[in-house]
Structure formats: structure tokens, C-alpha cells
Amino acid sequence: MKELKPAILMFIAFTVICGGIYPAVVTGIASVAFPDKAGGSFITDTSGREVGSILIGQPFSDSKYFWPRPSAATDFAYNPMGSGGSNAGPTNPDYLKTVEARVKAFKDTGGAGTVPADLVQASASGLDPHISPEAANVQIARVAKARGMADDALTKLVVAHTEGRQLGFLGEPRVNVLAVNLVLDKLAP
Amino acid sequence: MTPYEWLQTAIFVIVLLVLVKPLGAFMARVFQGERTFLSHAFAPCENILYRICGVRKEEEMGWQRYAWAMVLFNLVLFVALFTMLMLQHLLPLNPQKFPAFTWQLALNTAVSFVTNTNWQAYSGESTASYFTQMVGLAVHNFVSAATGIAVAIAVIRGFARRTTSMLGNFWVDMTRCTLYILVPISLLAALVLVSQGVIQNFSPYKTVALVQPVTYDKPKLDDKGNPVTESVTAKDVTIPMGPVASQEAIKELGTNGGGFFNANSAHPFENPTPLTNMVEILLILLIPFSLTYTFGAMVGNTRQGWTLLGVMLLILLLSFTVLQGVESRGNPSIAKLGVHGANLEGKETRFGLAGSNLFTVATTGTSCGAVNTMHDSLTPIGGMVPISLILLGELVPGGVGSGLYTMLAFAIIAVFVSGLMIGRTPEYLGKKIEVREMWLSVVTVLIAGVTVLIFSGIAMITPQAVSSMANPGAHGLSEVFYSFASMANNNGSAFAGLSANINFFNILGSIAMLVGRFVPAVAVLAMAGSLAEKKYVPPSLGTLPTDKVPFALWLTLVILIVGALTFFPALSLGPIVEQLQMMGL
Numbered sequence: 001m002k003e004l005k006p007a008i009l010m011f012i013a014f015t016v017i018c019g020g021i022y023p024a025v026v027t028g029i030a031s032v033a034f035p036d037k038a039g040g041s042f043i044t045d046t047s048g049r050e051v052g053s054i055l056i057g058q059p060f061s062d063s064k065y066f067w068p069r070p071s072a073a074t075d076f077a078y079n080p081m082g083s084g085g086s087n088a089g090p091t092n093p094d095y096l097k098t099v100e101a102r103v104k105a106f107k108d109t110g111g112a113g114t115v116p117a118d119l120v121q122a123s124a125s126g127l128d129p130h131i132s133p134e135a136a137n138v139q140i141a142r143v144a145k146a147r148g149m150a151d152d153a154l155t156k157l158v159v160a161h162t163e164g165r166q167l168g169f170l171g172e173p174r175v176n177v178l179a180v181n182l183v184l185d186k187l188a189p
Numbered sequence: 190m191t192p193y194e195w196l197q198t199a200i201f202v203i204v205l206l207v208l209v210k211p212l213g214a215f216m217a218r219v220f221q222g223e224r225t226f227l228s229h230a231f232a233p234c235e236n237i238l239y240r241i242c243g244v245r246k247e248e249e250m251g252w253q254r255y256a257w258a259m260v261l262f263n264l265v266l267f268v269a270l271f272t273m274l275m276l277q278h279l280l281p282l283n284p285q286k287f288p289a290f291t292w293q294l295a296l297n298t299a300v301s302f303v304t305n306t307n308w309q310a311y312s313g314e315s316t317a318s319y320f321t322q323m324v325g326l327a328v329h330n331f332v333s334a335a336t337g338i339a340v341a342i343a344v345i346r347g348f349a350r351r352t353t354s355m356l357g358n359f360w361v362d363m364t365r366c367t368l369y370i371l372v373p374i375s376l377l378a379a380l381v382l383v384s385q386g387v388i389q390n391f392s393p394y395k396t397v398a399l400v401q402p403v404t405y406d407k408p409k410l411d412d413k414g415n416p417v418t419e420s421v422t423a424k425d426v427t428i429p430m431g432p433v434a435s436q437e438a439i440k441e442l443g444t445n446g447g448g449f450f451n452a453n454s455a456h457p458f459e460n461p462t463p464l465t466n467m468v469e470i471l472l473i474l475l476i477p478f479s480l481t482y483t484f485g486a487m488v489g490n491t492r493q494g495w496t497l498l499g500v501m502l503l504i505l506l507l508s509f510t511v512l513q514g515v516e517s518r519g520n521p522s523i524a525k526l527g528v529h530g531a532n533l534e535g536k537e538t539r540f541g542l543a544g545s546n547l548f549t550v551a552t553t554g555t556s557c558g559a560v561n562t563m564h565d566s567l568t569p570i571g572g573m574v575p576i577s578l579i580l581l582g583e584l585v586p587g588g589v590g591s592g593l594y595t596m597l598a599f600a601i602i603a604v605f606v607s608g609l610m611i612g613r614t615p616e617y618l619g620k621k622i623e624v625r626e627m628w629l630s631v632v633t634v635l636i637a638g639v640t641v642l643i644f645s646g647i648a649m650i651t652p653q654a655v656s657s658m659a660n661p662g663a664h665g666l667s668e669v670f671y672s673f674a675s676m677a678n679n680n681g682s683a684f685a686g687l688s689a690n691i692n693f694f695n696i697l698g699s700i701a702m703l704v705g706r707f708v709p710a711v712a713v714l715a716m717a718g719s720l721a722e723k724k725y726v727p728p729s730l731g732t733l734p735t736d737k738v739p740f741a742l743w744l745t746l747v748i749l750i751v752g753a754l755t756f757f758p759a760l761s762l763g764p765i766v767e768q769l770q771m772m773g774l
Contacts (some may be wrong), residue, residue, distance in 0.1 A: 006360050006528075007265045008326045009242035011332075014367060015269075018331040019324035022372055023435040025443045027390065030319070030383040030434065038389040040430060042397070043407055052397045053428060055457035059403040070537070076405035080428045081314060081394075083452035085535040089664035089685030090520045091771045095534075114598035117519065117530030123537050124455030124563045130538035169196050171463025172541035181400060 043179075046186055051060050051178075056080055057129040058178050063109065064146035065184065066131070066139050068177040070102060073126030085124045110142045130174035133162050149187045157183065190513055194543035194611075195644065198509070200545065201467055202502075204527030206324055208499065209296070212475065213482025219369045220342045220362060221487070224511055227300075231368050238364060252718025253328035256711045258359040259336060263707075266332060269596055271299040273325045276706060283318035284393040290316070297695040303324055304706035305588060307440075307447030307558055307681040310690040314429040314450050319391060320575050321450055326447055327436045334443025334476075335366040337590030340710050341480060342487075344594045347717025348618045349488045351725045357594050367450035378472055386461035387432040398425045434456055441472035444588040446681040454548065454561040457482060465538045466548065466561060473551045474700035477501075477586035480593045488618055490737035497596055498742045502520070504585040505554045505578075512546045512567075512574040521772060535563030553578040556588030558681025565659070565668065565684035572667060573764035575682065579674045581752045582634060582642070584696070590677060591706075593714040601716075603627055603740070603747040604733060613731040620723050629716040635708040638755045640677040640701050645670045645759065647697070654693050659686025663770065667763035672756070673697070677705035709735040 003179040045051045052058055057068045059077040074082030088095035102120040121125040135156045144151045161180045164173050190198075210214040218225050224232075239246050250258065273280065276294035280287050288299065292311055303307040307330075313322065339362035346356050383389050406418035433449045435460050440447060450456040460466055478498060485494025517531045537547045545562040552559050553575035564575050578585065601615075605622050608615030615622040646667045648654035658665035668684040675682055676698045683689065689698070734740060 003254075003261050004265075005649070006242045006244050007258070010238075010244075010262065010360060010363070011244065011265050011269060013238055013242065014332055015324060018367065018372065018439075019328040023323050023327065023432050024378065026376060026379045026383070026435040026681055027432060029380060030389040033380070034383050037386045038383050038434070040388050040390070040395065040428065041386050041461075042395075045400075047644070050397050051400055052426075052455075055461050056428060057457075058399055058401070058426075060401050061403070062401055065401060075407070076403050076423055079401070079423075080426050082312075083314065083456050084312070084448050084565060085452070085455070085685070087563050087565040087659055087684070088534065089565060089660035089667075089686070089767070090532065090534070090568050091662070091664060092660045095456050095660075096522050098528055099523055099528070103528060107454045110397070114527055114529035115530050117523070117533045118538055120526075121523070121532070121534040121536075122534075124535045124561065125452035125457060125537060127452070127457055128537050128539075129457060132538060165506055166463040169193060169200065170467060171197075171539050171544055172193075174538045178400070185400070 045181070045182060051182065052177065054179060055129055056127050060177065060181060063142050065181045066136055066143060066177050067119070068133060069128050070120065070122040071126040071128075072122040079126060082129060083125050083127055084120045085126060108160055110145075111138055112136070127164075129176050129178055131177055132174055135159065135171055136175045136180070143184070147184065190517070194513070194541070197467075197543055197714055198547060201470065202506075205471060205478060208475060209479045209482050212479040213494070216370060216479060216483040217486040219365050219621060220483070224733070225369065227369050227373065234383065235364060235368060239289065239360070240359065244358070244360040246358060246361045248358055251354045252343070252356055252714045255356050255359050256714045259340065259660050260707065261770045262359070262363070263336065266329060267299050267303045270302060270325055270329060274298055274321065277318055279322045280393070282317065282320035282323070285318065287316060287318050292694050293695040294690060296346045299683065300699040300702050302329040302445075302447060303333060304317055304679050304702045305443070305445060305556060305591070306676060306679040306702045307445045308676050308683070308702065308707070309447055309681070310695060311768070312451030313448060319431055322436060323450060324431050325596055327439060330436070330439040330445040330447070331367055331371050332363070332444045333393050334371060334439070334445065334589045336611045338370075338476070338480070339363045339590070341590035341593045341716060342718040344597060344713050345484050345487045347720040348620060351720045353721050354718060356714070357447060371439065374475075375435070375442055376436040378435040378442065378468065382434045382437055382465055385465045387434040387437055387465060388430060388458045389432055390430055391432060392430045392483065394430055395428045396425050397428060397764055399423065430433065437469070440559060441469045441557065442476065444473060444477065444555045444557040447550065448559060450485060460561055461496045463539055463541070463544055465683055466544045466645055470548050470551045471561070473555055473557045476585060476589045480590065481586070484593060490736060493618065496736050497593075497600070498573055498586075500583070500744050500748070501586040501596070503745060504581070505550055507575050508554065508578055508725045509547060512550060512571055513543060515568050515571045516546060517542055520654030532566075532568050537561065549575055550578060552682060554583065554585045554587070556583045556591060556679045556681075557664075560682050563685060564671070565686045569664075569764040569768035572684070573760060576667070576760070576764070577669050577752065577756070578676055579678050579680050580638065580756045581748060582637060583678050583680060584748070591679070591709070595633060595709065598630040598713060599748055600735065601630040602634065602746060602751075603744045604735065607733055607743060607748060611733070613733070616726055616732055617735060619725045619727065620720050621726055625719050626716050629712045632712045634751065635755070636708045637677040637705045640704050641670070641673045642755075642759065644673045644677070644697055644701055648673070648693070651693060653691060657688040657691055657694070659688070659705050663763055663767040667767065670759055670763055673701055677701040679706050
């Protein structure tokens with residue numbers, strides 16, 4: 001049992017280094033260099049009230065808003081305390097019925113043409129803040145009607161809020177639903 | 190694939206390959222006790238640590254003692270973590286007042302983190318306090334990774350040394366690995382992650398008002414105790430906080446994979462942008478690939494290392510291509526409804542298809558098991574790609590350390606089989622391969638697979654296990670098969686629909702994780718012990734060169750054949766049947 005002493009003491013030493021000093025140093029530097037980001041990238045509306053984190057999606061269902069992707073978070077859509085995906089398998093009959101109902105709901109609310117997959121398939125986190133530009137475009141007519149705005153103005157707004165590929169080649173172009181909806185509330189309350 | 194997806198993947202591979210040599214050479218220097226640019230700062234800390242812990246750094250260990258120190262250290266880690274989880278409610282930094290873990294869950298979680306598996310039968314944001322996450326789990330991310338790397342280094346010494354029984358000092362290897370390699374890279378990576386939006390704080394969870402309140406049906410029991418739903422409106426939501434970035438960095442770098450949040454690396458606070466996604470994939474693959482260079486440098490022929498790297502990269506990129514191909518075609522049953530696009534169920538918009546798929550093969554080609562995609566929702570053949578990568582034994586490039594030593598066991602088998610075919614005595618790196626090495630290599634390569642097949646079989650005849658499947662039919666079998674493959678190979682990802690927090694999976698899974706981790710680790714150390722004692726045999730005309738392309742292709746073939754022979758029947762009943770069902774055949 002000659003190795004028992006180093007085993008116990010090494011465990012204590014590394015708990016101090018890796019569980020204490022290391023996260024403390026990261027927290028210290030982060031809180032000075034990137035305070036907003038380390039704190040959760042929270043945003044405020046026009047009245048200065050915190051309305052959430054720009055990174056965490058929210059459940060919009062009113063026709064005057066752009067809608068996010070379906071969410072499989074527990075309890076309710078976009079519940080930040082219940083992150084997760086549907087984990088539905090591709091041949092699960094219940095899952096296929098759910099998707100069919102979403103497609104129907106999309107068509108019933110004025111969606112035309114083919115349906116972008118991201119509007120009827122849930123994300124991995126259940127908190128995905130983005131939709132594809134195509135998924136935003138197919139919603140423009142509905143939002144314009146509900147707000148009494150011109151389609152063109154909304155098209156421009158979507159283009160202005162489309163984030164391109166990061167560094168020009170990473171990921172895919174996308175639209176942050178919460179950001180664009182907050183602008184809508186400001187433009188045409 | 191679109192041109193952008195090609196470009197993103199190509200640039201990623203180039204960046205990875207550029208980093209292999211500098212990091213690999215640095216690690217070789219660290220483990221050979223040479224001075225590096227960090228020695229100035231860390232050598233004094235290192236020496237103080239040894240003095241406090243009673244370690245004499247010049248004292249070398251034979252394989253038995255090395256293995257014993259490793260096992261004992263892990264036993265201490267297990268007891269400490271198990272105790273911490275059982276006492277969570279009494280410990281500090283618990284602003285959400287989470288209760289203690291149940292003993293079954295604590296057992297599974299402690300085994301899972303000690304074995305570098307990081308299988309999670311719980312969801313972090315609603316079960317684990319900041320203290321548990323940071324002091325408990327994050328520490329294990331470091332030391333379980335360091336344990337794996339230390340074993341790999343001892344095995345390399347077995348090949349490199351001649352006529353000695355000494356393999357190095359476990360405490361010194363583990364300490365140097367943590368101080369010089371894991372902590373500095375994690376620190377740098379954590380800051381990059383924070384700069385992109387990964388959170389790092391100790392605030393209590395934050396409540397904010399929703400822009401549009403949401404109404405939902407909440408299940409409850411009526412007066413008679415029957416389950417019913419009532420309509421509830423949520424006006425605000427609670428957003429979890431925590432020291433995420435520091436943990437995220439080591440979770441990927443140490444190929445651990447235990448997420449701070451339930452959604453793991455799909456969660457926007459763990460992985461907010463396409464850039465953090467690529468950084469995290471890079472962290473997963475960095476050390477396992479670089480260790481091939483360390484191996485080459487320490488045995489005195491870097492081409493030996495590049496050959497192994499070639500095999501790893503070849504299988505990894507082939508897997509990526511298959512996954513990308515089937516996922517981009519989408520789900521035919523959904524396309525029929527007039528939906529256009531790839532299979533996006535369980536994928537995040539910001540990473541795109543290629544960023545999701547690259548993460549999936551990286552996390553299962555290693556023993557990482559972090560996920561940015563829900564593997565359960567991949568198309569059947571798509572889901573077979575991660576299962577197959579895990580079942581091959583996680584050696585393309587494998588977990589930190591464990592990937593390299595598993596690959597070396599396969600190399601020995603490949604050398605032996607080819608030796609039989611051409612009628613020569615098999616040699617690898619100037620060491621004669623004899624019965625003892627073959628035995629130990631076969632144990633290393635097959636133990637996880639045997640465990641997976643037996644335990645999945647037991648699950649199929651256990652009603653409690655069958656009823657925890659989330660999806661019916663062939664897909665349900667895949668869920669159970671995946672769970673044991675993941676635990677026995679210390680991966681930790683899941684077909685997460687399976688309700689895994691039941692006694693059956695918690696307990697049987699703990700056994701699978703322990704067997705899959707420690708049997709191969711001790712077996713390769715025993716092999717290293719016998720290799721180190723052997724004399725060097727200079728290459729002759731009859732020696733198969735193991736640093737050339739033909740050997741790389743032969744090794745690839747051996748890996749694929751062993752994998753296929755072991756697992757084809759089970760894969761046929763799961764993913765292959767389901768693919769045929771999905772295509773309406």
C-alpha cells in the first residue's frame with residue numbers, strides 16, 4: 001500500500017488545481033475581458049427590461065411574430081430548464097404524425113410551397129435561437145398581414161438580420177428569431 | 190456536400206494536421222523529462238507537489254507497480270466522487286438547493302467520470318450543483334484524461350526501451366500531463382469559448398419575462414388520482430447559469446464528454462457559434478492525433494506515428510462522408526409530406542449539416558461522447574456510423590491515450606496475421622511478437638465488444654430494460670445496443686431517448702464501464718512490461734515494414750474485418766433493418 005499516500009494526496013492537490021485555481025482564473029479573466037458574454041449575453045427591450053439571452057430561443061406562436069423551430073424541451077417549448085431534443089427515431093410512427101401535424105399547421109396559416117425542414121423538425125437543444133433564411137422568408141406574408149406592413153419592408157428586415165457564415169466559411173447563414181421579433185415590436189408595435 | 194461544406198471540412202483537417210507535430214513533439218519532451226518553455230513556471234510547482242505527496246520522481250516503476258498505482262488512484266477518485274454526490278445537499282455552491290444523488294445514480298455517475306466515459310443518466314441543469322460540476326466532475330475530466338495518457342506513454346516506453354523492466358513513474362507522468370498539457374490548453378481554449386458567448390459565472394439562475402408568454406398543458410393528478418392535464422401560462426422562464434467554459438474546454442480536450450447541460454454541446458451556452466463548434470471538434474481530436482507523433486518521436490521513427498495517424502484519418506473521413514451523404518438526403522417519410530431539406534431533427538441551425546456531422550464522427554471516433562446532434566434522431570444508416578465508430582473500439586483516433594494503445598494492439602494483431610501469411614516471425618518496432626503479446630492484444634481489442642454483446646442480450650430478455658426504450662421496433666434495439674457500446678467503450682454519448690436512469694442500466698452499465706476501461710489498460714501495461722524486457726531485433730529482409738502505405742492499408746483492413754465479424758449480426762437487426770423499413774421495402 002505504498003502508493004496509497006500519493007494517491008490520496010495527489011487527488012487533493014489536483015482538486016485544488018483543476019477544481020479551484022483553474023476555474024477561478026478562467027472566471028477572473030472572463031469577467032474582466034468579456035463580462036457580457038461570460039454573464040449570458042442578455043439583451044433588453046426598448047424600455048430597458050431584460051427580455052432574455054440572445055443565445056437562447058423563445059417560443060413565439062402569435063402570427064405577428066416570426067416563429068422559431070419546433071422545440072422538444074421538457075414541459076414547454078424553449079424551456080431553458082429542460083434543454084434537449086425529441087430523440088425520436090426516423091421511423092417512429094408517433095414522430096411522423098407529429099411532423100405531419102406541423103406541416104398541416106404551417107399550410108393552414110398561409111404557408112405555401114415546400115416546407116423548409118427546420119420549421120417542422122425540432123433542434124437538438126430545444127433552445128435553437130435561429131432559423132434558416134428560407135424558413136424566415138416563407139413566414140413573411142403572414143407576419144406582414146398581421147402587422148399591416150409591406151412585404152418588401154419585412155424582406156429587407158430579414159436580409160438585414162441574416163447572419164452570414166462565420167469568418168466566411170463556418171456554419172450556415174441564419175436568422176435570430178428573438179432579435180428580429182424585438183425589432184418588429186419596435187418598428188410596428 | 191456543398192462547396193462551403195467541403196471548404197470548412199478541408200480547412201479543419203489542415204489546421205488539425207498542422208498542430209499534430211508541434212504538440213506531439215512537445216508532449217514527447219514533457220514525458221521524457223526535458224525542459225520546455227513552460228518548465229520555468231511549472232517545474233517548481235511540480236517539485237513541491239512531489240515533495241508533499243511523497244513521490245520520488247527518479248524512481249521508475251515496473252508494469253505491475255505502474256498498473257497498481259493507476260488502479261489505486263482511480264479507486265480513490267471513485268470513492269471521493271461517490272461521497273461528494275451522496276452529500277451534494279450539504280456542500281457549498283448549490284444556489285438551486287439540489288438534493289443528494291440516489292446511490293444508484295451516484296454509483297453510475299462516479300464510475301462514469303472516473304472511467305473517462307461521462308455517460309450521463311442525469312440532466313446537469315436540474316440535478317448537479319456548481320460545486321459538483323466544478324470541484325467534482327471537472328477535476329475528473331482532468332485526471333481521467335491524464336490517466337489514459339499516462340498509460341499510453343508507459344506503453345510507448347515498452348516499445349522504445351530495451352532489456353529493462355521499468356516503464357516510468359505513474360505519478361510523474363500523470364502530474365506532467367495535467368500541468369504541462371491539459372491545464373494550459375484548457376485555459377486558452379476556455380477563454381476563446383467565453384469570447385464567443387460560452388458563459389462562465391457563479392450567479393444564481395436568472396429569471397426573465399418572455400416577449401410572448403407561452404401556454405402549455407401541464408400534466409397533473411386530479412382529485413381521484415388520475416393523470417390529466419391543465420392549461421398553464423408561463424410568463425417568464427428561468428435561464429440556468431454556471432462556470433461552463435472552464436468545464437467545456439477540458440470536457441472536449443480530455444475526450445470526456447460530460448455536458449454541463451442536458452443538451453450537452455448542442456446547448457447555446459456550451460456551443461454558441463459555428464466557430465466554437467469547430468474549436469470544440471478540434472479540442473476533441475487534438476491530443477489523440479498528436480499522440481501518434483509523440484509515439485513516433487519516442488520510438489525514434491516519426492513515420493511509424495504518421496502511419497497510424499493515416500489509418501485513423503482515413504477511417505474517420507470515410508465515416509464522415511457516409512454520414513454526410515445519408516443525412517443530406519433527408520428522411521423519405523418526411524419528404525413525402527412536402528418538406529424540403531436534409532434530416533434536421535436533433536440538429537442545430539447554426540452548425541449546419543457538415544458541422545453537426547463532423548462533431549458526431551469526432552466524438553464517437555474518440556471516446557469523447559459530447560454531442561451537438563441527437564444521435565437517436567439520425568437516419569438509420571446515419572446512426573450506424575457513430576455506433577460503428579464506437580464498436581471499432583474508438584481508435585480513429587480514440588480517447589486520449591486509450592485510442593493510441595488500442596491502435597497499437599491492433600497493429601500487433603495486423604503484424605501477427607501478416608507474419609502468419611508470409612511465414613515469418615512477426616516483429617513490430619524491432620520487438621518479437623510472441624504468444625503473451627498476442628493474448629494481451631486480443632484481450633484489449635475484444636473485451637469491450639464481448640461485454641456489449643452479452644449485456645445487450647441480457648437487456649433484451651429483461652422487461653424493465655425493454656420498457657425503457659423510447660422508440661419501438663428495430664430502433665429500440667439500436668438504442669439499447671448503443672447504450673452498452675457507449676458505456677463499455679467509455680464513450681458516453683447515447684441514443685438518448687432511452688430512459689437510462691433505472692437500476693438496470695445504472696448498475697449493469699457501471700460494470701460495463703469498469704471492464705471496458707481497466708481490463709484493456711492493465712492488459713496493455715502488462716504487454717508493455719514484457720516488450721520492454723525484450724532485446725531489439727534489427728530489421729532484416731523478412732521484416733514487414735510498418736511505416737509504409739501497404740501496412741497502413743493492411744491495418745485498416747484488419748480493423749474493419751475484426752469490427753465487422755464481431756458486430757454485423759447485431760447491426761443487421763438494428764439500423765440495417767430500420768433503413769429498409771424507412772425506405773418502404
